[in-house]
Amino acid sequence: MGRLLLLAFLMFGAATPVPPALRAFSSLHLSNSFSSRPAVAMKYSIHYIQQKVDHFGFNTDKTFKQRYLIADTHWRKDGGSILFYTGNEGDIIWFCNNTGFMWDVAEELKAMLVFAEHRYYGESLPFGAHSFKDSRHLNFLTSEQALADFAELIRHLKRKIPGTENQPVIALGGSYGGMLAAWFRMKYPHMVVGALASSAPIWHFENLVPCGVFMKTVTKDFRESGPNCSETIRRSWDAINRLARKGTGLHWLSEALHLCTPLTNSQDVQRLKDWISETWVNLAMVDYPYESDFLQPLPAWPIKVVCQYLKNPNVSDSLLVQNIFQALNVYYNYSGQARCLNISETATSSLGALGWSYQACTEMVMPFCSNGIDDMFEPNSWDLKEFSDDCFRQWGVRPRPYWITTVYGGKNISSHTNIIFSNGELDPWSGGGVTKNVTDTLVAIVIPKGAHHLDLRANTAFDPTTVLLARSLEVRYMKQWIKDFYASLRRKH
């Protein structure tokens, strides 16, 4: 599998499951040092709902338990609301802990918070341990089934919890979860009065946007974070190639980069370059203004830190690679604990990644490419045929690259209403997102200095003004939707 496929399977930042140990640290983070105001206690209860494995067929009546969380500290029966997180490809507790925005606004909106786990992720496995066994078991892992789960869950809550039945629900989500929030409002507008879709690249399909837009943004982030930074990275690929071709080159590279497992052949070199590329991509997603631990423990503005090691492209190949190592070390060893770097250890080896790889091979076909000119990466074209063959080898299924636009409308979405599309300008996913108002009620919020769904994260003292403004605008829209809902309710009675 070449780099092309790796990129195609690229997970959203928010998507990457984090080991339990880091999760604890994550909660810690949200509730103290980085917070600009008293900690918001994240108190939630865990629940399960019996869901049909197949909402769209009647041959099987099988069900599974979908997990969801409820936090109702600030919820008010009188004039309250429900903020519904449309969970994406990972453990819902992790999303809950990393969506501080919802916790921050709960009191103001008198809101109950609901976090719904996406089927095939976390504990919500339709066939338990067999869920990823083969394409037959994976058949029910689609965005449509996930949206139907959300609809059933909302219906269930409104029947089960007195006081919720006449309250407005707002969908919120980031990344793939942001797509789901937007699509949920489009397909089930009777269920939610509006949606906040943060960093949701709903247009990163077919040829709606250029396939190179993603890598171009990554490159821009590096270019603007330090002198010669992107140029240094651009030159690093050939430096690695030249060194690899030398007699003891693989050995030298393995030593210089402190790799846990030495490189032994040219395939390893390709894997090395893929892994380095993914590191730069991940950094672009999590280029947050404060110390954070989203994908890895990282310093504030990590790309700036990285770029301090990448100031000079005009050095020898060996020095260039040594500088790259220093840069990589910022990402992989901020804690100072790592003894070596493991290029086969990516965040995508967990269950969540497995599911996403299947989704990328079926519905979520996002074309990526690079040309080395507009971006700092080695040239790679988008080859659907090759991609499809790889998918068939891995999963026994072939992608339907046109389906998402057929079912969700592509760029032709103007008949929908009440969706906020927010995007950080630093976020490589913003290129596939909605960054201009489509109509008065399909609005775009662009956040300069914002990385991947920064707006959904908790308030901190280090937040740039841009994201504070974005959040307050988002709250204003949500309040308006809630107000409109109650006004319309009063007209009916």
Next chain:
Amino acid sequence: MGRLLLLAFLMFGAATPVPPALRAFSSLHLSNSFSSRPAVAMKYSIHYIQQKVDHFGFNTDKTFKQRYLIADTHWRKDGGSILFYTGNEGDIIWFCNNTGFMWDVAEELKAMLVFAEHRYYGESLPFGAHSFKDSRHLNFLTSEQALADFAELIRHLKRKIPGTENQPVIALGGSYGGMLAAWFRMKYPHMVVGALASSAPIWHFENLVPCGVFMKTVTKDFRESGPNCSETIRRSWDAINRLARKGTGLHWLSEALHLCTPLTNSQDVQRLKDWISETWVNLAMVDYPYESDFLQPLPAWPIKVVCQYLKNPNVSDSLLVQNIFQALNVYYNYSGQARCLNISETATSSLGALGWSYQACTEMVMPFCSNGIDDMFEPNSWDLKEFSDDCFRQWGVRPRPYWITTVYGGKNISSHTNIIFSNGELDPWSGGGVTKNVTDTLVAIVIPKGAHHLDLRANTAFDPTTVLLARSLEVRYMKQWIKDFYASLRRKH
């Protein structure tokens, strides 16, 4: 299976497939005697598109051929439009022949007519002769899959036929096809600029309307079509019951009603009453102002004719039953060719009926009931448990009565736009339809003196003014949608 189930499986008038012989007669009808103006030639070409059997899962890549018809005589590349019939539960050629409205307005709207056959009906069988074999083969017979077929077809046409790519598409349908037209606009608003949903009982689900509304309207039609007519029918059930209990009662009833197969037990008597009830129901649906052959060859205003035999409820049981026979004879023997009446021969024994029975047992769960007070039928309550058990016996599936409202919104549809809901006041299905404006762009047109989707039928000299007005209003809305589409297109360029 009692009458309850029979009613629950009740087919829409438009739905009932008609034998080929009648079909020819149908074309004849539309193109001559009853027409108020020169015949509109129904010239169409027949096409097939390869569709995925399962749009919502990737385990199978199986495809089948969906049939569709195109009539482009009046279509114009410059400023034209596409009228797209969302086919329902039957042979698409029959719907094509019975939707004269589209043919009548084609020239005015410069429209291409497209008639898409619904999967599992007509020739569009996903598994050929095995399509109805078992619940595994029937698994892909749902409204959601049908809508996805329509979306794929429109996308296909726009790519295949030069000139269509920038033209507005309008969905049209009657009865279940009307539901599909409305739901298609709701779920795929990027595909169609609006929908004309004629006689579409989208609210005949769960408890959105009283379950007795259907039989109440049937009764009203009979009550208003002749003195004592409904009262006579109301008394007929007990008359039949009393006669059946007599020594030679079954024999006498069989003779008096000219039944092809004599009644032999009490179950037969129940089947007889079910069959008679269904006859009155069908008459209410096709109470058209002119001779027609929709379900059977019938005179103009057939209920009036029927009621001429049902003027006196205060006669002996035997005379009452003899009068009932005369009334039934109008429906089953208008041509004068029938030698006896066959109570097991209902229109619902064909393939289309088989598919509908499955749909009624899964998604399309429409509660029916009667109480003998507000209606002229024997009391029958709606018993979901019994219904579900019957479905399980017949198909091995159980209904999900709540699903349609979950997925399509029930009464909470106000965020959608550009749907016309038309209903005839005589039509028993109108009780489950939208008969009041929901918003400015979700409009209701009620047609006094109109039976089941009369507005979709061809113009005739016998049409009441009410339906002429309805049709011209419908055209006005459609023209507005087309105009808005082109205005928005111009703004983009």
